[in-house]
Amino acid sequence: MTGIFRPRQLAAIVAAALPLLLAACSGQYPNSTFTQLTDFNRDANGLWNTMMFWATIVFVFVEVLLVYVMFKFRRRPGGPEPVQTHGNTKLELTWTVLPAVILVFIAVPTVKSIWRFQSGAPANALQVDVIGHQWWWEFRYPEQNIVTANELYLPIGRPVNFTLRSADVIHSFWIPQLAGKRDLMRNRTNTLWFTPDSVTPQAFNGSCNEFCGASHANMRFRAYTVSQADFDSWAAGQAANAIFPVAPPAAAPAGATATTVAATTQDTVAAAAPTAGYAFPLSELPPHVLPKTPIPAGLTIADDVLAAGDAQRGFQQYSRSSCIGCHKIRGNPSSLGVIGPDLTHLGSRHTLAAGLFPNDARHLALWIKNARKMKPLASTSMPTLGMGEIDPILKTTVTAGLGGLTDQQISDIVAYLMTLK
């Protein structure tokens, strides 16, 4: 009980603090907010540095003073009775006024920054509409006529102005390396703008930051900064209808699908000229952008079945399945749903299920088979479709009568969807 710090205890504190210090100085932090990549973050970091400058002074002063007092004025046997003081107006005035002065140094750049980024985006800004859904992101580029999901393309050096809305609950849009976050709400429209002016062609992670229900943690997205030329190519590709090179079937099935086939044929002709637009090369994606979410146990699809998927059959299958009720594929006239993500260029995306899985044939097949097992979902969203699978929400087994799909059928649909570059 003699002193507050025994050597052993001191050592313990240092031992505990050391790894933290080491951690702070090394390693890769792909979602760091301490970047200089955009005007927004340079402002926020300038502010942070100002505050940290004063904070460090205050912190060191207070803690050193505290430790000094603890050692200097600890009770010693036979020590004198302390001199009684009850206050000191000058001192107290000092530690009232000094913090106030420090706060002025912080408040002025704060207010400047507030007005800079909340007074409307520059006129030349690229407009992007962001619509939050439980639990995925819809991105629209109204000027380019693009509707896509979960992956953003931003041209380097041009301001981008996001218009933020929600289809349901409150979400929050955040790309830590590029800017601060803003909430998405119904009945209110928010905006956020920044200029990715100091970036190379890079890939970034984004996330939802307002708790929005069961899969809040699984509401992620990706942002790619690309050159203006690549952006234009990507935009042209995304704006075009789906390119699905189906040959006119020899014997068109009569009835329901006849019109579909005819329409598709036309589209195929119309879309024959443009090729798929630019996509951020998969090979250049850094590891932190590639999802590593494990596949839940017990959910499988055989390799040979998957490999045997046929896009043509898949197209037919897709166009008469329940998929079309929720998803849209421009160019496939039967696929007109608007509740789910737009699949027109699904094949051009690198991730699936709001950044949760890589967008490859296997993950896509398993997603179709039992999405609700791969990610907690609402009862109104992506159903379990694999025949014989148990729906985790309804607790029922999927049968043909309920629109169940066999592994073969799923593989076919996957083959079709993967062609939609």
Place this chain on the structure above:
Amino acid sequence: MATVAASPTYTDSAGSHRTGIMDWLTTVDHKKIGTLYLHTALFFFLVGGVEAVIMRAQLMGPNGTLVSAEVFNQLFTMHGTTMVFLVIMPLSAAFFNFLIPLQIGARDVAFPRLNAFSYWVYLFGGLFITIPIFFNAAPDGGWFAYTPLTGREYSPGQNLNFWVLGIQILGISSLAAAFNFATTIINMRAPGMTLMRMPMFTWMSFVVQWLIILAFPVITIALFFMQFDRFFGTNFYAVSAGADPLLWQHLFWIFGHPEVYILILPAFGLVSEVLPTYSRKPLFGYAVVAYSGILIGFLGFGVWAHHMFAVGMGPIADTVFGVTTMLIAIPTGVKIFNWIFTMWGGSIRFTTAMKFAIALIAMFTIGGISGITHAAPPSDMQQTDTYYIVAHFHYVLYGGAIMGIFAGLYHYFPKWYGRKMDERLGTWHFWLNFIAFNLTFFPMHFAGMLGMPRRIYTYDAGQGWELFNRLSSYGAFLMAPAFLIFLWNFFRSKTRGEVAGDNPWDAATLEWSIPSPPPEYNFAQIPMVTSRYPLWDITHPERMAGIPHSAEGWDDAKQRTGEHVTSGGKHEADVAPMHIESERRSAKELGIPMPNPTIKPLWVAAGILVLFSSLPVMYAGKNMIAFAMMAIGGSMFVGFLYAWLTTPMEDAH
């Protein structure tokens, strides 16, 4: 005239009419009610702690699979709700109950039976909101319960019903207690105990009661809206009917920010008692510490929207709320410096209580500084809803409120139970807790600024967050044994601790002038106070040189008491000059009328519980059962309230 010396085996206040469990169920003694609050809150502390440890186990590595998203969301909702409403507030309430009457020289609170009622409502509300977790139906909308997520459309299950009704029940308890304590402090101070002589804990408690009185009605209304929306189909938060999704957020934070000060100010009060005592010096700048507490409380009502910088309020609102938030740093900083200068030049004894009090200064400073960084909206937009915020408010609420409450517990345990807590175990508790706390929460600053959102049940590998999460989890696993050491020490010391005596720490305020534990009547004769440190007037007159003394308020009091003595006729003069009481007699011997024990407040509280429980039953479509429950609950409430109001509080004398 039998005289009973402070006996080591003594655990309860003397002279109760009943024994055993009935004694506790019917007590209206503020000290026993304080004890009930304390034990119940410690139980919920354990519950909230287990929830936290499970969460940390889930987040120890990426893509954790220990619990599902569903369970995790219930865990973090309940952890927040439990710690705020069922742990820190009631722990503060335990001290309000036990200490306020003792510190101001009163024999009880203004409304003893209302006080018992507050406790029972708290207990029932706590159970109502906690028990569903065992049925996987606990609230899962976050402790902030943002609409429209928590509306019926997006949360159709029963989960949120338990939250909205449970918080409503707990609000009744807090409000009833606040009216009671505010009245007590305004009206029941000993002669000469002017406002500027009140012990600092009583001062801070006084501010807190006002915050509760003015902030809780706002959340009451916000909850009524949510309740009506969920149960009766109104549109307050129904976005499909054009409702504003921010209405709830504004109402919630107009309550929620004062709530932060409701949580922290009692702890500030406690350390303001602890620091002078173990430094052998009066509090430095008493008046400034008191005024800064008032100022913090006042400003606390004007800064709520700093929780909402990401919602897009526009530059004017962001500027106003950013700057006012920064202003709060000034009175808070003043307190910190006044505490340090209380120790300056002192003769500091490092008891466990003192260590926790110093830890509060050191840790709260960190929380305060991180608070400044998100008072600046552009900076906050990078921080809000990340783990940086989690780190910040744990430094404020654990590093501040909990550290202060631990300091208070070690300090006041001898007064409460007549025995000291073990200092060796206390030292272990302190250091383990201090290290575990920093190990848990410091890395969260890094995780947050490096992009990790809050309230996520899982995160992907390779995001740069693994190390920080692992450290945080280790910290949480270390915090559990620290708390268990405390519990062991606490319960063991009640019966086996060193006998403390009346004033073991050589403290200065009225509660130390009477036996430990205090007799049921507290003061045989109400002391007449002449200064801020009445007991040091007797024990250490040399320390009192610069402290103003006067008989202010005496004449008035003497005159009024004189009237009462003649009209009452039976008992001795109630008031005597400042003195030390070491004799323990019974209230009956002394002719002090004590309120009778009664079980009615418990039954009234039970009536409220039944009434509220009927709503989830109705929600489940079982209308007949629900109506029956309403009828039963309503009759219990009205009947027992009537019985309570028509029974005299004390025997006729």
Place this chain on the structure above:
Amino acid sequence: MAHTAAESHAPTHHYTTTGLDNRKVAIWMFIGSECMLFASLISTYLIYKGKNLVGPLPHEAWTNPQTGQVMPAILDIPVTSVSTFVLLMSSLSMVLALAAVENRGKPVPPGLGGRILSSSKLWLFMTCLMGAIFLGFQAYEFTSFVHEGLTIRRNLFGSSFFTLTGFHGAHVTAGVIWLGTLLAIDMKRGLQPKDAVWVDIAALYWHFVDVVWIAIFTLVYLIQ
């Protein structure tokens, strides 16, 4: 709230710092708290004013774009003015009731007027009656609004209007029950000056409820 009517029979040996009764201090704080309660309700009403997606609306007619059906403006200011007047008058009789209890035991002023003024039973009854009349008006108002198509679920106006005025009505109801209880005690054994604190706090509460209504009447009914 917690102290009993009966315990005020005992001599108040409790010394109070302010010299005021604890109950009186508590009721003032309760009223402070209630101010915040009604402020929240009234603010919500005002925030949602003009944000309705469907009618009926408080001050203007609304045409259903689908059916062409016209829903007239819903608030009936003349009728509510009458009930407001009644409630205001009840505050006056409340003052007279309190004065009558406080002056009990002093000589009654001569004449019929003196006897009437000193009758606490009469004035308590009148206060209760006027409170009940106000509630009757409110019941009528609510029923007619529902017939005109405004329910608590209909729109934001319906939700916030019924909740705000309903909360006020519940407060009036509680006041009527409280005053009714005092009246019953007065009939049974006669309220004495030592009971005045009970009448006093009931009166404070009653006046507060009145003042709140003036705010509601102005902000909800009169200001368009």
